[in-house]
Amino acid sequence: IYLQVLSTKKRIISSMLETAKKHFEIGLEYFEKSNFIEAEKNFRKSLEYCPGRLSLLVNLSATLIKLHKFDEAQVVINEILIDHPNDAITHLIQYQTSHSVIKISLPTLAANSVAA
Numbered sequence: 001i002y003l004q005v006l007s008t009k010k011r012i013i014s015s016m017l018e019t020a021k022k023h024f025e026i027g028l029e030y031f032e033k034s035n036f037i038e039a040e041k042n043f044r045k046s047l048e049y050c051p052g053r054l055s056l057l058v059n060l061s062a063t064l065i066k067l068h069k070f071d072e073a074q075v076v077i078n079e080i081l082i083d084h085p086n087d088a089i090t091h092l093i094q095y096q097t098s099h100s101v102i103k104i105s106l107p108t109l110a111a112n113s114v115a116a
Contacts, residue, residue: 020049024056031059036066054084 027042043060050056057080064073 016049020046020053020056022046023049024059027059027063031063031066034066036063039063040067052079052083054080054087057084 023042023046027039027046030036030039030042040060040063043056043063047053047056047060057076061073061076061080064070064076
């Protein structure tokens with residue numbers, strides 16, 4: 001019975017990851033076509049299956065900026081900086097997030113880094 005449960009869990013996880021990947025790829029396609037509303041929907045759907053995934057958060061934040069949803073983008077960027085401090089700056093620079101539009105909460109980041 002243990003092996004059956006384990007096998008079932010593996011199939012469920014694999015299915016969830018495939019669904020997340022599908023929505024991520026669709027989101028990328030919409031982003032490239034400048035259909036940012038649909039890109040946002042798909043990145044958020046993918047995050048339901050892979051919460052906190054860095055690539056999803058970065059793409060969602062870039063999409064929110066394109067949609068002029070700056071407050072929401074700031075929340076996502078702060079989540080990236082707090083949860084992925086070693087990778088976040090590289091990804092943010094890669095996506096050329098506008099720091100003049102988004103005010104990143106560095107004191108919050110510093111406080112969380114000390115606590116960790």
